[in-house]
Amino acid sequence: MADSLQSEKLSLERFGVTGREVQSVMGKVKVRDVDYADLYFEHTIAESVSMEESLVKRASKSISQGVGVRATAGEKTGYAYSDEITFAQLERAAGTARYIARSPAGQGAVPAIRAGHTTRDLYPVTVPATEVATREKVALLEKIDTLARAYDPRIKNVMASFSTEFKSVLIADSDGKLVGDVQPLSRLQVTCIAEEHGVRQMGTYGGGGRIEFGFFFEEGRWERYTKEAARQAVLNLHANDAPAGPMTVVLGSGWPGILLHEAIGHGLEADFNRKKTSAFTDRVGQGVASELCTIVDDGTLPFRRGSLNVDDEGTPTSRTVLIEKGVLRGYITDKLNARLMGIPLTGNGRRESFQCIPMPRMTNTFMLPGESSPDEIIRSVKRGLYAVAFGGGQVDITNGKFVFSASEAYLIEDGKVTAPVKGATLIGSGPDILKRVSMVGNDMRLDEGIGTCGKDGQSVPVGVGLPTIKVDEITVGGTQA
């Protein structure tokens, strides 16, 4: 079904270059002291339509195309990119990239380019959302506005946006491998503002993935996103101030998995560990979490936002066990760091675009389910916080301190969920926090598909997931001391 789209993915002609030209450029990059070189061709169409004040009045589209040429020599990386894909520009870029190796210019011997096989397609899409008429997207946003305002008269403004991209990449490496992929990605986001007696509050919800436009109409998705955003906004109108200080926190399933992404995920990216700048450096084999915790990074989940058939170095993505029953098992790697550290290549070499050098990045990071029911977990807490929705988070890799900010939370009193409290930032220490996980729910859920991870100025789409868990103590940054 996806043949029509995937068959194009190995076409160099699509980018206006020939196999012979690529091989010639590769020879110019992979000179004497260069260990590895690759060329990354990218063509991306992106469209975004947005609504506010009941008017779908903004639409934009962009087309970007370019090539990045990389050479690595030892720990060094040379990179050059151009938004013009011509043989002359490729040769120029090759000259810059190989500069890193300080080798004389010349023509290295490189194998002939041969097409690699992709045996799977995790996101078969017949009609990419970029090809769907803009009018249909406009109509969807208008329905969202109507539904949100009907949800509660206190909803005063609704902002919704639909953004989609269709990225085609082709990676040629100095081993002669040529790998391509086409990567659809869409996201629908709804924000509601509620007002009552001069108090205003906001709620946000959304979802998406590497899917077709029809996805949002299945299983009542767009309706659910809309009602969730409206419900949060209205709920927060009556939220009390959040508590301040250490307390027991129960995290709901799904997006609260951002805890894993910040607390341990980044710290297990191989580059930081090779450079020994991560709080997790040299801790493979050690206990870093309670025995209830098994955490994986899995880029192979069909249709997910964080998934990829191949990473941005052409390596098939995989499922990597990061923590198994509390013990640190391994890091996520790209080619450079796997080679330098002598550890397995996990298919986590990602980049934002042809303008960027790939780095080890997460895909979909989540905790496997445990045995407890969510009710049982709540019932076990005498006084604590139940946090179910979160905004973003951040981590200091080096000292391991991380934060993530709740946008919907409640007090737990005597085993019962009681009053809603305002959002607050939660802060903890990555190598420490998961040791305090004392219950893991049987309700593991992945997020809806809205996550974007930033590292070194590069943004890539990611996913997270979590069952309901109980953390015995974490510092809650409210105002009620």
Add this chain to the structure above:
Amino acid sequence: MQIDQTLTAELLAKAKRKGASAADVVAVEGDSASVQVRLSAVDKLSKAQEKRLGLRVYLGRRSAGASTSDFSPAALDELVETTCALAQAVVEDPHAGLPEPAAMATDHPDLDLYDGQVLPMDRMIELARQTEQAALAVDPRLTNSEGAEFGTFGGRTLFANSHGFYGEFQSSSFACSVSPIAVQDGLMQRDYWYAVGRKFSALDSPEVVGREAGRRTVRRLGARKIATCRVPVVFDPEMAGSFLGNLCSAVNGYAIYKGASYLIGRLGDRIAPHMVTIYDDGRMPGGLGSKPFDGEGLATRKTVVVERGVLKSYLLDTYAARKLNLVSTGNASRSVGEAPSAGATNFYLAPGKIGPEEIIRSVKRGLYVTELIGFGINMVTGDYSRGAVGFWIENGELAYPVEEITIAGNLKDMWMGVEAIGNDLVFRGRIASPTVKIAEMTVAGE
């Protein structure tokens, strides 16, 4: 194809032929280069030439935008087609449209934004290396590094619209940074320092940048948690800049008309004590946010945003101004490929008279904040809760480093609670602030 007035005029003519009642074009081209050195060895080296062009068309009150990096005639034809088709798909917006023809900028001052100096890669590598060496030389406990980086950019921005406006300017930037790591008792701390400016000759030396980075990193060693409390909070200039940045977002005309700011309907109201005066100045010579005209071709200017504690102006482009029944402040921000918006130029808190040491001395028990992490700010309510790193102040002295704590409050109260403003204003970006002391916030820790 040459990127010049002929190109923009041709594109505007094409748009008109396709039925556009009005249109504008923005184009940028530039060269960038950066090097990263880690533990004295070259780690990364990157170089690029880029160009990009964005078109916005109006079909009466309908509008849409599109952008491309492909400048071939066929691609430009397609760009015009695409943009017009998109504009047909959206609804009419009574406030959409170019500024009035009479409002367009007539003067194009040279704001001293460009330095044509081209640094060879080897020179940049050397500068980064010197920066890192200066950092690591500060203290023997500085034994590792995330690396030092040196980067340059030089380029040109063009803007034209169907009122016949055409303007272009050149700009450049040079940036140097380093992030050293210190180790003590098996625990690591990282901090960083940087310099950025439009002129290479005016940039702080590698030694100055490195030494400051080393100093900032070593002083974090031995950081501990503190007990939960309510105390005065002093933001160092970097973090005061972040706090000022929150206000900058709250006065953005787009946040205001959408109701997504805690400052809606507050023009003319007191939002801070008398000592607080805040400007946005688009024409500061050599400023990192300066430009001769804004993203719609209106003259940039100096706007008093807050005068002696009273909110005087929002930051507006033509669209946000029409929505609010106000007049544009020349703050249209228009990057290629993104929807137009309003944005700050050089946004700063006017300095006070006392030094930062004196401000710290005025605190008996409190917190000095040198780093904030996370995104715990609700712009609709002003609720604020972020992770913090800094120093505990005891009897007017920085006593010891602290970490793994949060500070929380509400932006409304925080601004009303400003008790002191330092004399240490330095522009290191588009938003700049001196040291700021806030009367009281909740610190959550042990």
